[in-house]
Structures are given as C-alpha cells and as structure tokens.
Amino acid sequence: MFYETSDNAHGLPHDPFKAIVSPRPIGWIGTRGKDGSVNLAPYSYFNAVSDNPKTVMFSSSGRKDSLRNAEETGVFTASMVSRALAEKMNLTSIDAPYGESEFGIAGLAMAEGRVVDAPYVAEAHAALECRVTSIFEVKSLEGRPSGSFVVMGQVMGIHLDEAALSEGMLDMAIAAPVARMGYMDYCDGSEPFRMRRPAWPKA
Numbered sequence: 001m002f003y004e005t006s007d008n009a010h011g012l013p014h015d016p017f018k019a020i021v022s023p024r025p026i027g028w029i030g031t032r033g034k035d036g037s038v039n040l041a042p043y044s045y046f047n048a049v050s051d052n053p054k055t056v057m058f059s060s061s062g063r064k065d066s067l068r069n070a071e072e073t074g075v076f077t078a079s080m081v082s083r084a085l086a087e088k089m090n091l092t093s094i095d096a097p098y099g100e101s102e103f104g105i106a107g108l109a110m111a112e113g114r115v116v117d118a119p120y121v122a123e124a125h126a127a128l129e130c131r132v133t134s135i136f137e138v139k140s141l142e143g144r145p146s147g148s149f150v151v152m153g154q155v156m157g158i159h160l161d162e163a164a165l166s167e168g169m170l171d172m173a174i175a176a177p178v179a180r181m182g183y184m185d186y187c188d189g190s191e192p193f194r195m196r197r198p199a200w201p202k203a
C-alpha cells in the first residue's frame with residue numbers, strides 16, 4: 001500500500017507513522033520550573049543528534065510542562081529508562097497538573113543535577129545534564145506552525161552507574177534501555193547483538 005500524508009488516508013485502525021520510525025529511544029526529561037516545582041516525563045521524540053558538541057533533542061507535541069520549564073530555566077536532564085523502570089516511566093506520563101511532581105507520583109528517588117538546576121532519576125543507570133541551545137516550532141512546507149516544539153540541549157555532564165559497566169562499556173544486557181515502538185509496544189536492549197562495520201580494503 002501507499003498513501004500520501006496530505007490526507008493521511010491509510011485506512012488502518014491506527015496511524016502507522018510512529019511504528020515505522022521505530023524503535024525510538026526514550027528521554028526521561030527532568031525539569032524544574034521557575035517556581036521551584038519539579039517535573040518528570042517521558043519523550044520518545046528524543047534522540048542524540050551530534051557528538052561534538054554532544055547534543056540531544058526532545059519534541060513536545062503541544063505546550064507541555066517539560067517545554068515550559070526548559071523555556072523558563074534553560075536546562076533539563078534526560079535519564080535512561082531501563083526495563084526495571086519501564087512501568088514507573090509509564091506512570092510519569094500521566095497528565096498531572098502543572099507543579100505536581102511525577103517523581104512522587106511514580107515513587108522514584110530524585111537526584112539533583114551537578115551542573116544544571118534540574119532533577120534526574122536517581123535509580124537510572126545513566127543520565128544527561130543539558131543546557132538548552134535552541135527551541136523552535138516545527139513548521140509545515142507551507143510554513144504553517146505545527147504546535148510541536150523541538151528543544152535542543154547541549155550535554156554538560158553525564159552520570160553513569162559503574163555497576164552497569166562491563167569491560168569499561170555500558171553493558172546493554174544490564175542497562176536494558178527501553179525504546180518505544182509503535183502503538184503500545186516497547187522493546188529493551190536485553191538481547192543485544194553485535195556487528196562490525198564494513199571497511200573498504202586499503203590499497
């Protein structure tokens with residue numbers, strides 16, 4: 001089948017777009033508002049986009065609390081979601097009123113960023129401390145604003161649980177990072193496999 005997205009007439013019970021761009025890593029975004037309240041929410045429109053400077057992004061479909069706080073304070077954290085934390089991650093996606101701490105709602109321990117004033121998930125095997133470098137609204141070809149806002153952040157500090165390292169590498173079988181597939185499907189990294197990249201033969 002083929003369909004054009006201008007009318008999005010796929011005829012399927014659910015839009016397959018997010019199942020096709022899959023699996024997507026989950027950034028568990030920790031922020032603080034200028035009123036001091038804390039916030040935690042999962043974002044699967046999330047990824048690393050550059051090594052140098054180390055940069056990540058998340059995208060808010062509509063003006064959500066994480067976007068508001070990142071705008072107000074210019075910082076956020078992104079904690080890694082491991083399989084053991086998946087259910088708690090899901091709890092933090094609840095549409096709690098502004099100012100309610102999802103750390104408390106999900107029974108998660110909160111740790112404070114070392115170089116940014118934003119909290120992260122203490123139980124996470126890894127967390128990134130980020131400063132906002134830009135925020136922009138996604139536009140259509142015609143320049144129509146979408147109501148989706150991309151937050152880009154430079155990674156200033158990285159927390160790594162040394163118990164999740166094997167031979168100096170983050171052990172994916174231990175870290176088991178959860179990714180979002182389509183619909184209500186998730187996967188984790190508990191059964192990783194390795195492949196070497198091909199190299200063109202030297203002359």
Ligand SMILES: Cc1cc2nc3c(=O)[nH]c(=O)nc-3n(C[C@H](O)[C@H](O)[C@H](O)COP(=O)(O)O)c2cc1C
Pocket residue numbers: 026039040041042043044045046059060061062064065066067089090092093094095096180
């Ligand atoms: C796994 C997962 C991934 C999600 N990804 C996104 C996303 O990329 N963008 C978004 O706007 N909402 C996403 N959501 C929904 C938000 O987490 C939800 O709307 C949440 O209440 C937003 O919280 P906030 O207002 O505290 O930022 C996701 C939910 C789940 C469970």
